[in-house]
Amino acid sequence: MSELTSNLLPATNEDTCGPYFPIYFADPALEDLTRFDPGVVGQAAGTPIILRGRVLDRHGDLANGALLEFWQANAKGVYRTPATEGEDDVDPWFHGYGRLRTASGAYGYRTILPGAAPGRAPNITLTIFSDGINRIVTQIFFEGQTGNDTDPVLLSVGAEAPKLIAKHDGRTAGGCEVYLFDVVMAGPGETPFFDDLES
Amino acid sequence: MGKHGRVLGIGPTDNTSDQRTPRQPLRLIPEVARSSFVPVVPARYVTNPHEWDMTRTAPDRPRADGVPIEVTGRVCTASGRPVPNALLEIWSANLYGRYRHIEDHSGLRLDENHLGMGRVLTDDEGRYRFWAISPGAYLARPDIGRWRPKHIHMSISGGASRMITQMYFPDEPNNASDPMAILMGDAFERNIGKPRDPGGTDVEEGYDFDIVIGGRNATFFE
Numbered sequence: 001m002s003e004l005t006s007n008l009l010p011a012t013n014e015d016t017c018g019p020y021f022p023i024y025f026a027d028p029a030l031e032d033l034t035r036f037d038p039g040v041v042g043q044a045a046g047t048p049i050i051l052r053g054r055v056l057d058r059h060g061d062l063a064n065g066a067l068l069e070f071w072q073a074n075a076k077g078v079y080r081t082p083a084t085e086g087e088d089d090v091d092p093w094f095h096g097y098g099r100l101r102t103a104s105g106a107y108g109y110r111t112i113l114p115g116a117a118p119g120r121a122p123n124i125t126l127t128i129f130s131d132g133i134n135r136i137v138t139q140i141f142f143e144g145q146t147g148n149d150t151d152p153v154l155l156s157v158g159a160e161a162p163k164l165i166a167k168h169d170g171r172t173a174g175g176c177e178v179y180l181f182d183v184v185m186a187g188p189g190e191t192p193f194f195d196d197l198e199s
Numbered sequence: 200m201g202k203h204g205r206v207l208g209i210g211p212t213d214n215t216s217d218q219r220t221p222r223q224p225l226r227l228i229p230e231v232a233r234s235s236f237v238p239v240v241p242a243r244y245v246t247n248p249h250e251w252d253m254t255r256t257a258p259d260r261p262r263a264d265g266v267p268i269e270v271t272g273r274v275c276t277a278s279g280r281p282v283p284n285a286l287l288e289i290w291s292a293n294l295y296g297r298y299r300h301i302e303d304h305s306g307l308r309l310d311e312n313h314l315g316m317g318r319v320l321t322d323d324e325g326r327y328r329f330w331a332i333s334p335g336a337y338l339a340r341p342d343i344g345r346w347r348p349k350h351i352h353m354s355i356s357g358g359a360s361r362m363i364t365q366m367y368f369p370d371e372p373n374n375a376s377d378p379m380a381i382l383m384g385d386a387f388e389r390n391i392g393k394p395r396d397p398g399g400t401d402v403e404e405g406y407d408f409d410i411v412i413g414g415r416n417a418t419f420f421e
């Protein structure tokens with residue numbers, strides 16, 4: 001990483017997650033953002049969805065042991081950040097951050113369909129940690145959303161935009177709309193990834 | 200900066216790195232979309248009171264085999280702002296190089312007194328502390344005799360600061376051949392714990408490991 005701005009401290013290097021991120025650190029509340037503990041009343045606003053897919057390597061094999069992190073706006077398109085603290089449209093029952101470790105490389109993540117932030121199509125930021133790499137980051141969009149044609153991130157990848165759009169699989173499961181999104185980490189069909197550390 | 204972002208390096212002799220490292224240069228984030236790429240992890244106080252001491256599986260159990268160490272440090276952003284209430288998730292191999300993980304099929308020796316997993320929170324100044332067993336190195340590529348040098352994995356999440364890294368140990372013979380250390384080049388030095396006197400605590404070695412979270416995300420809301 002370039003450190004031309006010399007008044008910044010030199011950053012600790014990121015490193016690979018390795019294959020053994022402890023399953024013990026799993027948090028069910030982060031694997032399903034619509035979930036509440038038994039006996040607790042509360043409900044994130046919005047349309048529940050399941051995002052399903054596979055994380056694939058350069059040879060088309062499943063990337064086992066990957067750690068996936070998700071970040072999104074609430075149903076009204078508002079992110080819960082220091083910048084939106086106290087705003088009326090922050091959903092008290094939805095923080096927008098999810099995480100799961102996939103043992104096999106296939107995943108299923110339950111959340112709500114994000115709303116559109118100003119000037120954007122609904123999307124979920126996906127960060128992948130795994131053995132062999134430092135983090136890689138992309139954004140997932142949803143088939144059929146009106147803002148997709150004008151979204152700056154989708155436009156920025158040109159003809160590769162379809163690689164970032166999750167497809168509705170034509171059915172619901174457990175009251176959730178099901179979307180399918182595969183990630184290709186490397187090689188033919190590689191998913192576009194973004195430089196979130198420097199750009 | 201040119202028209203694209205970083206080109207990610209592939210760790211030499213690391214098969215998984217070859218299989219999983221994107222080959223295309225990273226794309227630049229359009230400025231209007233920049234803020235959407237900053238995950239803000241909600242405060243997560245998910246640790247048990249005894250987990251800071253990874254030299255035992257529980258307070259009333261004996262010490263695991265090996266040298267007990269204390270690791271302390273401060274988590275801050277590249278601009279020097281401390282990251283308080285950050286969750287550190289820590290995992291490491293036992294003295295024999297084995298993880299107590301269901302997917303570790305190395306066959307190396309398990310230690311009934313070693314879990315190798317713990318979580319601690321940083322305080323208001325971003326400081327943290329934990330005890331661990333100085334981990335064993337393990338043979339990562341038996342075919343070419345390449346070892347992973349001893350290391351402790353750490354995952355840090357606090358607000359817009361997010362990092363997964365490893366702390367290495369000074370003067371270890373396998374440091375120089377580690378694929379990720381090779382990619383880090385001279386900056387590898389930052390990922391080595393600094394030995395210090397453990398003082399009066401019930402451990403044999405002490406290490407300081409300050410963690411600086413770099414990149415635009417960590418300083419986005421400052």
Ligand SMILES: [Fe+2]
Binds near residue numbers: 018352
């Ligand atoms: Fe490791």
